[in-house]
Amino acid sequence: MKDPDEFDQYYKDVRSRLLVLTYCLTGDLPASRGAVRDAFVVSWHHWAKVSRLEDPEAWTRVRACSHAQRRHTAKLWHREKGLDPEVKATLDALGKLPIAQRRMLLLTELTTASLAEIAREVGLPRADAERELQTATAQFAVHRDVPTTSIRTVFEPVRAYVDDSRWPRPTIIRRAGAARRRTHTVIGVGATVAALVVTGTLVTDAAGVRPTLSRERMTDAGASTHSRNAPEPVDLPEDALLPVEDVARLVPGTGWTVTDTDDNTGGDGLVMPCQQNRYADPGNAAALLRTFDTAGTKTPASVSQATEVSTSDRSARRSFDTAVSWFAGCHDDRAQLMETHAVDGVGDEAMLVLLRTWAQPESVVVAGVARTGMITTTTVTQSRVGKEPSQKDVAELLGEAVDGLCEQPDGGTCATVARLRAVPPVPVAPVPAMLAEVDLPPVAGVARPWVGTEPQQARTNAAATSCDGADFSSGSMSNNVTRTFLIPEAKLADQFGLTETVGSLPEKKAREFVANVRAKLVACANSDRHLGTDIERVLHAAGEHRDITVWHLTTEVTDDTTVQFLMGIVRDGTSIAQVGFVPDGKATISNDAFDALVKRALARLDAMPAPRTG
Structure with a gap:
C-alpha cells in the first residue's frame, strides 16, 4: 500500500x-x-x-x-x-x-x-x-x-x-501521479506539468481549455494546434514486465536479480547482443527495458527484456520486423546464426532466433521477439556454452512476457501454449537469397570476423572447381550474382576465401544444370588427367524440386603439399546456388560446418525471385 x-x-x-x-x-x-x-x-x-x-x-x-x-x-x-x-x-x-x-x-x-x-x-x-x-x-x-x-x-x-525555487505541494504531485495511472496516458510535456510550471496548481478555465507549456490552446476534443497529429505517449507500467521469478524458473543459473528497469534513454541505448539502435520503433509512444543477471556466480548469464508501444498497428509490425532483423542478421563480430523458429501460440506473431558467439568467452544467445497488438517485446538470454536454456523454455519465457503485456490498453492476443516451428532464416544479406556473414562458421585459429564483398553480377564463378567450371553467366540464366567472404588482416593466403554464386533458370534447365555439375565431378574423379586429385562426395540428395550435393576435393601439388577445396551445389525449384571454400592450411572450417553451410544456402534460396521469362 x-x-x-x-x-x-x-x-x-x-x-x-x-x-x-x-x-x-x-x-x-x-x-x-x-x-x-x-x-x-x-x-x-x-x-x-x-x-x-x-x-x-x-x-x-x-x-x-x-x-x-x-x-x-x-x-x-x-x-x-x-x-x-x-x-x-x-x-x-x-x-x-x-x-x-x-x-x-x-x-x-x-x-x-x-x-x-x-x-x-x-x-x-x-x-x-x-x-x-x-x-x-x-x-x-x-x-x-x-x-x-x-x-x-x-x-x-x-x-x-x-534553493529559492518554488515547488508544487506534494499533494499536487501525488494527484498528477494518480491521474497518470488512471488514464494510462501522459502527454510528453503534459497539461498537468504545464499547470504546475505556470501556477503551481492544476487549472482549467471556464471554456474547458487546459494550458500547456507553450500556451497553445488544447480543447477536450483534440491536441494542441501545433501537434494535432502527434501521438500521445502511453504509460507502460513496470509491473507489466517479466518478474525475476519467471527468469529464475526458465533460465539456468543461480542468484538471478533485476539489475535495472528504465526507459533506455541513458548511454547509447545498446544493451542487448546484436541490437543496432536504441529502439526498434524510434517513434514509439513508450518504452521500457529490464535487465537481469547472475553476476558473481560461477556460471554468469544475463537476460534482457525490451518492450515498446507503437502508435499504430503498422508501426508495431515494422517494429517487430526490425527487432527480428537485428538478431537474424546479427552484426556482432563472430556471431553465427544457428536456428530460426516461428513461435505459435504467443501473441499476434513471434519468432525465436538462436545464435552462437565465437568471441571469447563463447556464448549462446537466444532471442525471442513477439508482438501483441501495438506492443513489441524482446527477450534475450546470453549464457555460457552448455549452460544455455532450451529453446522451449525461452519460448515459454516469451509467452510469459506477452501475458504481462496483452492486457494493456494497446495489447492484443495473449499467449497459450508456445509451439516452435522451424522456418527458413530471415533474409538479411544485400541479396536476400544469398548467404550473409552471420551464416558463416568460425575458422580454426582465426579470431577475426568474416567480411563479405559487394555482390556482383556473376560474369565469373569463383565457387566452381576446375572440374565443373559451372558458368552462371549464360544467356538463359537470370538473377545471377556472386559474392566472396574473406577475413581481412588475418594474414591468410591470397587464395583463402569462401564464394557463393546464385542464379535462376526455368525448373527443367535448373535441374539439368545441377545434374551436369554432378556428372562433371564424377568424370573428373575417374579421369587420368586428375590422378593427383581425390574427390569425395560426402552429401547428396536429389529430388524433383530440391537438390543438394557436397564434395571435398584434395589435390596433391607436390609430394609434401596438398590443396583442399570444399564445394557444394543446391537447387530449390528454379533457384541454384554454388558454394566453394578454399582453406589456408590449418585455417579451415570443419567438414560438418561446411555441409551445414551448404544446407543454409539451400534454405536461403527460398527468397530467390523467379527466373526471367521471354
Whole structure:
C-alpha cells in the first residue's frame, strides 16, 4: 500500500538535489524544474515498487535526467541573463564537456553513487567510465580554472542559486501521479506539468481549455494546434514486465536479480547482443527495458527484456520486423546464426532466433521477439556454452512476457501454449537469397570476423572447381550474382576465401544444370588427367524440386603439399546456388560446418525471385 507521508518526505528531501544535477546537466533551469517534477509524478505512480528499492533516489534521478535532456529544446547551452559570475563560470565550463562526460562528472560530484553504479546509469562499461571521468575531471578543472581537488566546492553557488525555487505541494504531485495511472496516458510535456510550471496548481478555465507549456490552446476534443497529429505517449507500467521469478524458473543459473528497469534513454541505448539502435520503433509512444543477471556466480548469464508501444498497428509490425532483423542478421563480430523458429501460440506473431558467439568467452544467445497488438517485446538470454536454456523454455519465457503485456490498453492476443516451428532464416544479406556473414562458421585459429564483398553480377564463378567450371553467366540464366567472404588482416593466403554464386533458370534447365555439375565431378574423379586429385562426395540428395550435393576435393601439388577445396551445389525449384571454400592450411572450417553451410544456402534460396521469362 502506498504511504503518502513517506513519499512526501522523500519528495522534500530529494527534489533540490535533483534540480541542481539536472540544471548543471542542461544549463536550462525551467526545463530542469519541469523534468524533476515529471520524475516525481512517475515515482508516485510506481511508489509501491520504488519505495522498496535500496536506492529510490537513483531510480528517480535517471528519469529526471532523461526528461531534462528531452525537454531542453532551447539553444545548445542556455543560461539566464544576470547570473552570478561563479554560477555562470561553472555552467560555462560544464557546457564545454560532451554530455556523457558531463553526466559522469556530475554524478560523481553531486551524488553518493559508486563508480560502478554511475557507469551503469550512464550506460558505459566500467573501464570506459573511468576513462571518461578522468578526462571530464581534468577538462573541467582547466575550463573552470580550479584544481581538481576543489571541483566539488564550485557547485555550492549553483546549489544556493536553485534553493529559492518554488515547488508544487506534494499533494499536487501525488494527484498528477494518480491521474497518470488512471488514464494510462501522459502527454510528453503534459497539461498537468504545464499547470504546475505556470501556477503551481492544476487549472482549467471556464471554456474547458487546459494550458500547456507553450500556451497553445488544447480543447477536450483534440491536441494542441501545433501537434494535432502527434501521438500521445502511453504509460507502460513496470509491473507489466517479466518478474525475476519467471527468469529464475526458465533460465539456468543461480542468484538471478533485476539489475535495472528504465526507459533506455541513458548511454547509447545498446544493451542487448546484436541490437543496432536504441529502439526498434524510434517513434514509439513508450518504452521500457529490464535487465537481469547472475553476476558473481560461477556460471554468469544475463537476460534482457525490451518492450515498446507503437502508435499504430503498422508501426508495431515494422517494429517487430526490425527487432527480428537485428538478431537474424546479427552484426556482432563472430556471431553465427544457428536456428530460426516461428513461435505459435504467443501473441499476434513471434519468432525465436538462436545464435552462437565465437568471441571469447563463447556464448549462446537466444532471442525471442513477439508482438501483441501495438506492443513489441524482446527477450534475450546470453549464457555460457552448455549452460544455455532450451529453446522451449525461452519460448515459454516469451509467452510469459506477452501475458504481462496483452492486457494493456494497446495489447492484443495473449499467449497459450508456445509451439516452435522451424522456418527458413530471415533474409538479411544485400541479396536476400544469398548467404550473409552471420551464416558463416568460425575458422580454426582465426579470431577475426568474416567480411563479405559487394555482390556482383556473376560474369565469373569463383565457387566452381576446375572440374565443373559451372558458368552462371549464360544467356538463359537470370538473377545471377556472386559474392566472396574473406577475413581481412588475418594474414591468410591470397587464395583463402569462401564464394557463393546464385542464379535462376526455368525448373527443367535448373535441374539439368545441377545434374551436369554432378556428372562433371564424377568424370573428373575417374579421369587420368586428375590422378593427383581425390574427390569425395560426402552429401547428396536429389529430388524433383530440391537438390543438394557436397564434395571435398584434395589435390596433391607436390609430394609434401596438398590443396583442399570444399564445394557444394543446391537447387530449390528454379533457384541454384554454388558454394566453394578454399582453406589456408590449418585455417579451415570443419567438414560438418561446411555441409551445414551448404544446407543454409539451400534454405536461403527460398527468397530467390523467379527466373526471367521471354
